Amino acid sequence: xxxxxxxxxxxxxxxxxxxxxxxxxxxxxxxxxxxxxxxxxxxxxxxxxxxxxxxxxxxxxxxxxxxxxxxxxxxxxxxxxxxxxxxxxxxxxxxxxxxxxxxxxxxxxxxxxxxxxxxxxxxxxxxxxxxxxxxxxxxxxxxxxxxxxxxxxxxxxxxxxxxxxxxx
Amino acid sequence: xxxxxxxxxxxxxxxxxxxxxxxxxxxxxxxxxxxxxxxxxxxxxxxxxxxxxxxxxxxxxxxxxxxxxxxxxxxxxxxxxxxxxxxxxxxxxxxxxxxxxxxxxxxxxxxxxxxxxxxxxxxxxxxxxxxxxxxxxxxxxxxxxxxxxxxxxxxxxxxxxxxxxxxxxxxxxxxxxxxxxxxxxxxxxxxxxxxxxxxxxxxxxxxxxxxxxxxxxxxxxxxxxxxxxxxxxxxxxxxxxxxxxxxxxxxxxxxxxxxxxxxxxxxxxxxxxxxxxxxxxxxxxxxxxxxxxxxxxxxxxxxxxxxxxxxxxxxxxxxxxxxxxxxxxxxxxxxxxxxxxxxxxxxxxxxxxxxxxxxxxxxxxxxxxxxxxxxxxxxxxxxxxxxxxxxxxxxxxxxxxxxxxxxxxxxxxxxxxxxxxxxxxxxxxxxxxxxxxxxxxxxxxxxxxxxxxxxxxxxxxxxxxxxxxxxxxxxxxxxxxxxxxxxxxxxxxxxxxxxxxxxxxxxxxxxxxxxxxxxxxxxxxxxxxxxxxxxxxxxxxxxxxxxxxxxxxxxxxxxxxxxxxxxxxxxxxxxxxxxxxxxxxxxxxxxxxxxxxxxxxxxxxxxxxxxxxxxxxxxxxxxxxxxxxxxxxx
Amino acid sequence: xxxxxxxxxxxxxxxxxxxxxxxxxxxxxxxxxxxxxxxxxxxxxxxxxxxxxxxxxxxxxxxxxxxxxxxxxxxxxxxxxxxxxxxxxxxxxxxxxxxxxxxxxxx
Numbered sequence: 090x091x092x093x094x095x096x097x098x099x100x101x102x103x104x105x106x107x108x109x110x111x112x113x114x115x116x117x118x119x120x121x122x123x124x125x126x127x128x129x130x131x132x133x134x135x136x137x138x139x140x141x142x143x144x145x146x147x148x149x150x151x152x153x154x155x156x157x158x159x160x161x162x163x164x165x166x167x168x169x170x171x172x173x174x175x176x177x178x179x180x181x182x183x184x185x186x187x188x189x190x191x192x193x194x195x196x197x198x199x200x201x202x203x204x205x206x207x208x209x210x211x212x213x214x215x216x217x218x219x220x221x222x223x224x225x226x227x228x229x230x231x232x233x234x235x236x237x238x239x240x241x242x243x244x245x246x247x248x249x250x251x252x253x254x255x256x257x
Numbered sequence: 258x259x260x261x262x263x264x265x266x267x268x269x270x271x272x273x274x275x276x277x278x279x280x281x282x283x284x285x286x287x288x289x290x291x292x293x294x295x296x297x298x299x300x301x302x303x304x305x306x307x308x309x310x311x312x313x314x315x316x317x318x319x320x321x322x323x324x325x326x327x328x329x330x331x332x333x334x335x336x337x338x339x340x341x342x343x344x345x346x347x348x349x350x351x352x353x354x355x356x357x358x359x360x361x362x363x364x365x366x367x368x369x370x371x372x373x374x375x376x377x378x379x380x381x382x383x384x385x386x387x388x389x390x391x392x393x394x395x396x397x398x399x400x401x402x403x404x405x406x407x408x409x410x411x412x413x414x415x416x417x418x419x420x421x422x423x424x425x426x427x428x429x430x431x432x433x434x435x436x437x438x439x440x441x442x443x444x445x446x447x448x449x450x451x452x453x454x455x456x457x458x459x460x461x462x463x464x465x466x467x468x469x470x471x472x473x474x475x476x477x478x479x480x481x482x483x484x485x486x487x488x489x490x491x492x493x494x495x496x497x498x499x500x501x502x503x504x505x506x507x508x509x510x511x512x513x514x515x516x517x518x519x520x521x522x523x524x525x526x527x528x529x530x531x532x533x534x535x536x537x538x539x540x541x542x543x544x545x546x547x548x549x550x551x552x553x554x555x556x557x558x559x560x561x562x563x564x565x566x567x568x569x570x571x572x573x574x575x576x577x578x579x580x581x582x583x584x585x586x587x588x589x590x591x592x593x594x595x596x597x598x599x600x601x602x603x604x605x606x607x608x609x610x611x612x613x614x615x616x617x618x619x620x621x622x623x624x625x626x627x628x629x630x631x632x633x634x635x636x637x638x639x640x641x642x643x644x645x646x647x648x649x650x651x652x653x654x655x656x657x658x659x660x661x662x663x664x665x666x667x668x669x670x671x672x673x674x675x676x677x678x679x680x681x682x683x684x685x686x687x688x689x690x691x692x693x694x695x696x697x698x699x700x701x702x703x704x705x706x707x708x709x710x711x712x713x714x715x716x717x718x719x720x721x722x723x724x725x726x727x728x729x730x731x732x733x734x735x736x737x738x739x740x741x742x743x744x745x746x747x748x749x750x751x752x753x754x755x756x757x758x759x760x761x762x763x764x765x766x767x768x769x770x771x772x773x774x775x776x777x778x779x780x781x782x783x784x785x786x787x788x789x790x791x792x793x794x795x796x797x798x799x800x801x802x803x804x805x806x807x808x809x810x811x812x813x814x815x816x817x818x819x820x821x822x823x824x825x826x827x828x829x830x831x832x833x834x835x836x837x838x839x840x841x842x843x844x845x846x847x848x849x850x851x852x853x854x855x856x857x858x859x860x861x862x863x864x865x866x867x868x869x870x871x872x873x874x875x876x877x878x879x880x881x882x883x884x885x886x887x888x889x890x891x
Numbered sequence: 892x893x894x895x896x897x898x899x900x901x902x903x904x905x906x907x908x909x910x911x912x913x914x915x916x917x918x919x920x921x922x923x924x925x926x927x928x929x930x931x932x933x934x935x936x937x938x939x940x941x942x943x944x945x946x947x948x949x950x951x952x953x954x955x956x957x958x959x960x961x962x963x964x965x966x967x968x969x970x971x972x973x974x975x976x977x978x979x980x981x982x983x984x985x986x987x988x989x990x991x992x993x994x995x996x997x998x
Contacts, residue, residue: 099898103906110913110933119925126929129910133936140903140947142957145939152964157932157971164975165925168982182920185869187856188876189919191849193912195883200904202887222954230958237965244969248976868990869927873919 098139105132119165119175127158144219258307258319261339264300264347265386267293268354268379275376283372290379291358297386298351301344308344311729316340322392338392338455341730342586346389346518349590350511352715353597354382356708357506360601363704364502364608374414374500381407385511389518393453394443397519401439401483404512405432411507412499424495431492435482439519442475455522464529473526473533476519477540484516484570487544491789493567494551497559501607504559505600509566510593517573517589521582534578541574542669549676553683557613558603561684565639566596568673572654575666581657583727583734588654590726591646591719595638598712602632605701605709606688612695615684620693625700629689631713636685638716640678641749643742649720652737652745659741671748678749682756690761849884853877903944911937924981924988928974935967 106129113125130153137146169175217225226234271293275283308318322336358378365371381404388400413425443453449468450458464472480486485493496508507513520527520537527533548568555561569592576585605628610618622629638645641652651674658667700706727734856877914937917930939960946956978988985992 096898099902103902106906107909107913110910113929113933114913114917114921119923122926122929126932129933129936133940136903136906136940137943140943141951142943142947142960145943145957145960148961148964152968153932153936157968160971160975161925161929164978167979168925168988177923180920180922182916184856185873185919186916187852188873188880189912189916191852191856191880192876192883192915193908195880195887196908196911197905199883199887200901200908217952217954222957225954226958226961233958233962237962240969241965244972248972251973251976252979869919876915876919 095139099136102132102135102139105129106136115179117176117179119169119177120162123158123161123165126161127154130154130158144222258304258339259321260300261304261319261337261390262321264297264304264351265337265383265390267297267300267383268386269383272376272380272383275372275379278372280370280372283376284370285372287362287372287375290375291355291362293379294351294355294358294382297382298348298355301347301351304339305344305348308339308341309729311341311731313341313731316731317392318344320392333395334393334454335396336392337390339390342518342521343389345586345590345726345729347386349593350382350385350389353506353510353593353712354378354385356712357502357510357597357601360505360604360705360708361500361502363702364604365500368500370414374411374503377407377410377414378503378506381411381507381512385515388515392455394446394455394458394523395453397522398439398443401479401515401519402436404507404515405429405436405483408432408496408507408512411503412496414499414503418498420495421498424492424498428492428496431489432482435479435489438475438477438482439479442472442479445475446472459523459525464526466530466532469526469529470532473523473530474536476523476526477533477537480516480519480574481540482516483519484513484574485567486516486540486571486574487547488789490544490548490567494555494560494563497557497563501559501600501604504563505597505604508563509596509600513566513570514573514589514593517570517577517585520574520577521586521589524577524580524582527577528580534580536578538575538578538663538666541571541576541578542666542673544568544571544574545673546571546669546676549673549680553676553680556615558606558615558618558684558688559600559613561615561680562596562599562603565599565677565680566592568677569596569639572651572670572673575670576654576657579654579657579661579663579666581654581661583730583732584650584653584657586730587723587726588650591638591650591716594712594719595635595645595647595716598631598635598709598716599639601705601709601712602628602635605705606632608701609698610695615687617694618688619691620689621698622689623693624698627700627706627710631706631709632689633685634713634716636681640681640753641674641745642753643746644717644720646716646720648742648746648749649723649737652742653723655741655745656737671745674745675748675752678752679756682753683760686757686760853881900944900948903948904941907937907941907944910934910940922989922991924978924990925975927990928971928978931974932967932971935963935970939963 109125109129109132113122113129116122116125130149134146134149134154137143137149165175268290271290274289275286278286304319312318317338317340319339320336322334324332325335326333358375361371361374361378365374368374384400384403384407388397388404391397391400409425409429412428413421415421416425445468446458447453449464449472450462452458452462482489493508493513497504499508527537545568548564548566548571552561552564552568555564569588573585573588573592576588605625606618606621607613609621609625609628612618634645638647641648655667655670658664658670724734724736911934914930914933917933918927921927921930942956942960942963944956946954946959981992982988
């Protein structure tokens with residue numbers, strides 16, 4: 090028995106993701122861009138659900154949609170003196186575009202060409218649930234998990250230090 | 258015997274306790290490291306007593322090891338090995354360590370960061386003990402690097418000033434040059450013998466001379482860096498910018514002796530090579546003479562002692578090079594005691610005279626009797642005068658050289674002994690006799706004098722243990738031969754006499770200008786530290802800066818062109834490929850080449866200094882790489 | 892691919908490649924440091940999708956890709972926190988968030 094991913098749902102979500110990214114990069118207002126990023130993140134959470142990674146979807150919403158977007162918005166507000174500063178001139182960046190397109194094209198080409206993994210749209214069915222995920226996270230992956238928390242702590246201290254008061 | 262493991266763990270624990278504390282709490286808790294090192298000292302003495310009456314090197318009285326990491330199928334061990342050599346080193350390190358720490362309580366008591374100083378000192382002691390106890394070369398290397406870090410931290414302890422900051426960097430980088438050799442040696446050793454364990458690589462493996470030479474020369478290079486031998490000695494005199502007690506422990510008694518210890522441990526490999534022994538001897542004897550000559554022209558009291566340390570370490574190296582492991586280790590031990598004593602004395606003198614320049618000192622003998630007495634004992638030991646410890650160990654080295662038939666080295670060693678005696682006399686007479694130049698001289702506190710007294714007592718009597726020491730290391734011991742003893746004493750006496758002639762018969766502030774003018778060329782060369790530092794500055798530091806400039810210019814002009822060129826070259830390569838490939842692929846490649854070229858032309862304009870330009874370059878390179886794979890795959 | 896047809900792993904990879912390229916374009920072209928950081932998040936997101944999708948299709952029981960994605964999220968969360976702190980520090984010093992203001996390391 091195998092599971093399948095619903096094509097319509099996938100199409101809708103990928104449209105939301107890519108469309109959101111395009112809008113984020115094309116809008117001239119930085120605040121709007123932050124909201125488009127939020128939209129991309131939420132759409133990605135949907136993709137995770139589609140891939141039966143419920144926990145990741147939850148974390149995605151909490152971390153990215155919740156905190157990161159707020160953080161970005163705060164930074165934008167703290168670094169804007171006037172409301173009009175949010176509007177920036179459009180920066181086409183042609184060379185960057187060509188480079189990025191080339192890169193994406195190369196990846197796509199390589200993926201299409203050399204992918205040897207199961208081609209048909211079937212996913213193996215045996216999917217462990219969130220409970221199994223938690224058990225593994227605090228079993229096999231306990232040490233990396235602790236290290237990750239340490240990384241976050243250090244980043245926290247560093248961020249406070251850098252953005253701290255005028256005294257420095 | 259399990260308590261042996263606790264010997265390095267106690268100071269490590271002290272560091273663990275102190276390091277996370279706040280500065281103030283740390284300053285209040287400095288008794289913790291002192292207690293820890295005293296505990297280590299007691300345990301070391303117990304271990305020493307257990308090893309008594311000794312045996313052969315590598316014959317473990319106690320050993321324990323555990324796997325600390327598994328890389329694939331390779332298990333890396335950490336362990337302790339208590340054999341006669343490590344027992345001796347344990348006692349030396351903990352004794353000097355304890356003396357220095359007690360002394361530091363008095364010496365550093367006004368410093369704001371005394372707690373941190375003690376924490377690093379503890380970490381250092383732990384690392385050194387782990388080094389002497391290690392049962393494999395990998396653990397030895399790890400402890401070796403931790404010591405390097407502590408050395409860096411302590412040299413730069415007063416990092417608010419520029420000189421210590423620069424000196425710490427110089428020490429770290431210079432020793433690092435040597436460490437590269439050590440690491441490569443470890444790699445070659447593992448590749449050939451498949452193990453780091455002493456038991457395997459030293460006693461259970463038959464070395465081919467060629468690989469033995471490679472391993473031992475690479476190890477020697479590491480030892481040259483750590484033990485400040487020519488040509489990597491330049492860091493040690495600058496390292497004197499650190500606190501004086503730290504210099505006594507790290508840069509005189511223990512860490513710099515680690516190189517000697519490494520060579521002594523790896524001596525079976527050196528002997529399998531043969532060539533390496535000769536090289537060791539040449540390095541040692543060159544260093545002994547160069548160090549001695551340089552010590553004779555320094556004015557900074559600590560730098561005299563630093564060059565003297567370099568010179569004495571050279572003695573140990575050529576002793577080992579001649580195969581005299583007993584003589585080498587014995588000199589290491591006596592030198593550790595008398596040189597740390599001299600450094601501690603120098604610390605007291607610097608405190609009292611408020612200067613490190615010997616030209617501004619004088620007449621200290623009258624006001625500071627205890628310091629003078631202990632310092633004199635240390636000086637005579639350094640000069641090699643009977644019955645102090647230096648006499649015995651130097652004689653043992655000379656005896657080894659004579660019996661092994663290295664007559665040239667023997668003569669050079671005597672010359673080095675002569676120079677040694679001369680600069681000892683120069684130092685002593687300048688500091689302790691002559692007119693007083695400092696108004697209020699006062700003797701130091703008891704906690705500084707007691708450690709000095711202990712070290713002086715050891716220096717005075719330990720020499721008589723010379724034959725027993727040889728037996729302890731599993732060799733036949735004997736008293737020095739009268740002929741050699743007399744010769745060396747006569748040479749040392751001559752040196753002292755010359756020193757007295759030049760610096761002792763004075764009533765006023767002395768003037769050595771006539772001497773300098775008569776031997777101008779030699780003196781200048783010596784005063785410029787034989788041009789070592791200048792040479793390095795010119796050929797390495799400056800050239801490096803020029804290389805960096807050139808690379809920048811390269812970046813500026815050539816890379817820009819290269820971005821364009823890459824497209825063209827790509828196109829050319831694709832044209833060649835067209836002979837083999839299908840028409841379609843060829844066209845695609847040509848197309849991308851044109852695109853890359855266009856992108857390159859754009860990228861070129863946003864060159865240099867902009868983060869995104871570098872990012873773009875990186876991605877561009879990645880794209881090229883991927884395209885190459887695609888073409889190759891197709 | 893017709894709608895309602897099952898979706899294969901390649902579709903996810905393609906989606907992630909496009910998203911990554913978009914992020915790359917943003918990171919390379921935007922003048923505003925905040926926009927650059929947001930684009931970096933886009934790229935990190937693309938990678939996470941890739942990780943999860945590949946893990947889901949090849950070895951779902953192991954969930955290795957999911958764990959990697961979790962750690963990757965941790966790292967990128969730390970990165971954006973530090974990055975935005977840097978932007979604030981830059982703004983306080985230079986009164987601007989333009990990336991061109993950071994050229995101290997120019998040769």
